[in-house]
Amino acid sequence: MIRNLIVLGCTALLTIGLSFGSFAGSAPDADSDGVPDAYDNCVNTPNGPLLATGNCSSQEDYDGNGYGQPCDTDVNNDGSTGLDDIAIVITAQGNGADDISDFNCDLGVGLDDLATALSQITFTPGPSGLSCAAPTATNCSAQ
Template sequence: MKLRVIIALSSAALLTLALALVSTAGPTCLGDADSDGVCDVEGGGDNCLGVANPAQRDDDEDGYGNICDTDTNQDCNTGAADLTGVFGNFGGSNPWSPKNLGAFDVNEDGGVGAADLTAVFGNFGSAPGPSGKSCADCLATPTTGLGLGTCP
């Protein structure tokens, strides 16, 4: 009788442990191409499919993560205006500018610097993204990170 009780208690403890491990493992993704822990499409979608960005920061709330959105003026193309905007805010610790509310801190380090300029040069002539969010819109009106954008 004592042996059966011990076996039953041991089985219950193992089951509890297994359930605890499964519940803390996080979501299971069908795809996470950049291995940032955010599913590419399921549950809202990764806002930057090719570059790891676990924080999913998207300051202008257009559905494209800052790390792959060098289109700061929302015209669907990284060009001279974006370069001018980043250069004009170079050295600033506040990546938001009242000039056009673009997110100039592309690399998400808290300031606008050489890495941000390099990213704009590297993406010159390209659209933002890609994004796994179905609501992503490169023509969206920029917001100030208050959850008021078209794709927060």
């Protein structure tokens, strides 16, 4: 009898727990691009999942630092966007596709890419311009 009550109680608790779990919601996706924030290399820029192609996709990370091109105007990887990065972008304009300076993935470096770089001058690479924008996702300590 007691065993049956214990089994019944455990079953009831499991059922209630599963019911509440269905209201938990999905993983946060601040920019609604289908990539959960914990795995998104541009948290506030909707740039979709990384495609396994040789073509430019907005999730591409040509310098391998963990941030997609729209969030990473630090072209020379010295830790922040500076005049040296601006010079690289200016030099790349009109010379065909230069993936690392093509921040909007339109397959060419233009004034729009220069404007993006200028808007992020003195910023460190990342979704918010902080060196550790998502401490949980990057295992960094909060700034």
